[in-house]
Amino acid sequence: MKKxxxxxxxxxxxxxxxxxxxxxxxxxxxxxxxxxxxxxEFNNTTIVGxxxxxxxxxxxxxxxxxxFPDGMTGVVFEKCNLDNxxxxxxxxxxxxxxxxxxxxxxxxxxxxxxxxxxKEPVSKGEYERLGVSADPKDIPKEKQAKSVLEKKRExxxxxxxx
Amino acid sequence: xxxxLLALTLSLGLLxxxxxxxxxxTMYVTVxxxxxxxxxxxxxxxxxxxxxxxxxxxxxxGDIYYVAGxxxxxxDNFSCQNDGTAALPxxxxxxxxxxxxxxxxxxxWAYGANRPLIAAGANALSWDDYWIAYNFQVTTxxxxxxxxxxxxxxxxxxxxxxxxxxxxxxxxxxxxxGAFYFCEGKSTSGIGxxxxxxxxxxxxxxxxxxxxxxxxxxFLISSVADTCTDGxxxxxxxxxxxxxxxxxxxxxxxxATDSAFNSFINNIIDGNTNGAVWSTANExxxxxxxxxxxxxxxxxxxxxGVHDITGDPGLTAPADGDFTLSSSGSNAIAAAMQxxxxxxxxxxxKVNIGVDQDDNTAAGGGSGGPGWVSMSQ
Numbered sequence: 001m002k003k004x005x006x007x008x009x010x011x012x013x014x015x016x017x018x019x020x021x022x023x024x025x026x027x028x029x030x031x032x033x034x035x036x037x038x039x040x041e042f043n044n045t046t047i048v049g050x051x052x053x054x055x056x057x058x059x060x061x062x063x064x065x066x067x068f069p070d071g072m073t074g075v076v077f078e079k080c081n082l083d084n085x086x087x088x089x090x091x092x093x094x095x096x097x098x099x100x101x102x103x104x105x106x107x108x109x110x111x112x113x114x115x116x117x118x119k120e121p122v123s124k125g126e127y128e129r130l131g132v133s134a135d136p137k138d139i140p141k142e143k144q145a146k147s148v149l150e151k152k153r154e155x156x157x158x159x160x161x162x
Numbered sequence: 163x164x165x166x167l168l169a170l171t172l173s174l175g176l177l178x179x180x181x182x183x184x185x186x187x188t189m190y191v192t193v194x195x196x197x198x199x200x201x202x203x204x205x206x207x208x209x210x211x212x213x214x215x216x217x218x219x220x221x222x223x224g225d226i227y228y229v230a231g232x233x234x235x236x237x238d239n240f241s242c243q244n245d246g247t248a249a250l251p252x253x254x255x256x257x258x259x260x261x262x263x264x265x266x267x268x269x270x271w272a273y274g275a276n277r278p279l280i281a282a283g284a285n286a287l288s289w290d291d292y293w294i295a296y297n298f299q300v301t302t303x304x305x306x307x308x309x310x311x312x313x314x315x316x317x318x319x320x321x322x323x324x325x326x327x328x329x330x331x332x333x334x335x336x337x338x339x340g341a342f343y344f345c346e347g348k349s350t351s352g353i354g355x356x357x358x359x360x361x362x363x364x365x366x367x368x369x370x371x372x373x374x375x376x377x378x379x380x381f382l383i384s385s386v387a388d389t390c391t392d393g394x395x396x397x398x399x400x401x402x403x404x405x406x407x408x409x410x411x412x413x414x415x416x417x418a419t420d421s422a423f424n425s426f427i428n429n430i431i432d433g434n435t436n437g438a439v440w441s442t443a444n445e446x447x448x449x450x451x452x453x454x455x456x457x458x459x460x461x462x463x464x465x466x467g468v469h470d471i472t473g474d475p476g477l478t479a480p481a482d483g484d485f486t487l488s489s490s491g492s493n494a495i496a497a498a499m500q501x502x503x504x505x506x507x508x509x510x511x512k513v514n515i516g517v518d519q520d521d522n523t524a525a526g527g528g529s530g531g532p533g534w535v536s537m538s539q
Contacts, residue, residue, distance in 0.1 A: 026193050026194075026232055026233045026235070027233055027281075028233050028235070028279060028281035028301055030281065030283060030301055030303075030324070031324065048194075049193065049194075049210070049233065049234075049235050050233070050235055050281075051233070051235040051236075051281035051282075051283050051301075053283035053284060053303075055284070055303045055324070055325060055326065057326050058326065079210075079211070079235070079237065080235065080237075081235050081236065081237050081281070081283045081285075083283055083284055095237070096235075096237045097237035097238065097283075101284050103327050107305075107327060107328070107329065108305060109284050109303075109304070109305075122239070122284055122285065122286075122304070123239065123286055123304070123305065125239065125241065126286070146329060147305055147329055149305065150305070150329065153336070157358065157359070157378060
């Protein structure tokens with residue numbers, strides 16, 4: 001009984017300490033960095049529904065970017081878009097997305113696996129709808145001048161409007 | 163007795179099919195949702211997840227979603243594939259945060275920064291056939307940031323595609339039918355607004371993109387192309403019509419390979435390095451007239467119209483996004499192709515070249531727009 005009560009009060013303590021972070025919730029921070037922000041604005045808060053996506057750009061060494069203040073801890077990210085974002089240990093991600101995404105030679109974005117190899121296109125449904133292969137082995141070896149999906153769309157449009 | 167009750171139940175089901183098989187619904191969406199989150203009222207508004215589930219899986223012809231202002235962060239593709247119908251389109255309408263009316267009225271519609279923001283990231287946002295999307299802002303890097311299917315319309319939407327990958331669209335009409343009105347499109351490395359098969363794009367603003375507008379056949383009316391590599395990229399598409407537009411500050415105002423059977427009437431083509439460029443001389447089927455030219459080089463392989471004007475149109479402050487005609491006078495005033503007694507009507511008519519239709523009624527006033535405010539970033 002004593003142990004149960006101790007665990008109960010500890011959990012309550014965590015709940016009380018975890019405040020809702022109004023400043024950084026339900027906001028769009030795409031391609032932004034917070035390295036210059038005081039870490040106390042983040043620590044031990046819950047951030048809900050914000051977009052932190054970092055697009056990989058030509059010349060970037062890493063797909064995943066370290067954007068949060070050094071020493072960030074105790075943050076719960078709920079339903080956030082954390083694609084291409086490094087979430088340090090000591091912080092929690094609940095729901096949302098935390099994928100690695102990179103444009104491939106077909107000029108479309110692909111989700112990468114843990115070895116940073118292309119796994120499947122972000123718009124897999126569109127590939128299927130247009131009858132374009134979504135198999136990573138069919139990604140062109142050379143960077144294309146035009147998106148593979150765009151080429152297919154133009155072909156369809158031309159056939160409908162000769 | 164059991165058989166009687168069974169027969170009665172079946173009969174009632176046939177008498178009230180609407181109850182059994184669903185009907186067009188009005189639904190409410192807020193960022194965090196509320197109450198039961200079943201969308202039946204503002205007190206029970208969908209949150210994003212429930213809205214997405216309903217939109218993608220259960221949307222029916224005639225449904226209306228009212229979406230309150232706030233930021234909606236996508237964590238996967240939001241793609242509503244169910245179709246409306248010509249008689250019953252599906253509508254998605256952005257309203258100001260805190261709206262309480264059920265249903266909201268036009269006075270609750272959101273404009274400018276008050277429009278609901280879809281923070282899409284790398285994800286797609288698309289609506290299929292017979293949809294009307296009103297009053298949204300979108301940030302995205304997807305290939306087709308905000309895409310509408312056949313016979314679908316976008317009204318008062320702003321989309322910013324910040325991708326550095328070339329050729330991505332901010333706003334796009336795919337397939338045929340539909341239209342864009344009062345929309346703003348910006349795509350850092352791609353296309354601001356793209357049409358596919360002659361869909362009208364009217365009262366819109368595309369800017370700071372590689373192509374402001376791109377044709378798959380374009381009907382562009384009373385719109386502005388501002389500071390793009392190509393203001394209007396016709397590629398080799400035929401059958402475009404550009405009427406009463408301003409094309410300003412681009413490398414090429416209108417760029418085409420050998421596009422034919424087009425009409426260019428009442429446009430101000432001003433402040434571009436090249437006004438209109440055709441790669442070949444094969445554009446004799448194009449109709450150019452009543453345009454104003456004021457560029458470093460006006461035309462290349464293009465013949466100006468017989469009523470065209472060469473000279474500064476006197477736009478008020480185009481570098482600041484003001485494309486009205488200067489109050490101190492303009493060669494565009496009453497200089498457009500316009501209705502007149504030659505076609506059998508009576509009365510005096512006045513139309514200006516470009517997008518600004520100077521107040522020309524005795525009672526004053528002029529038309530009031532929807533009050534949209536640019537969210538240019």
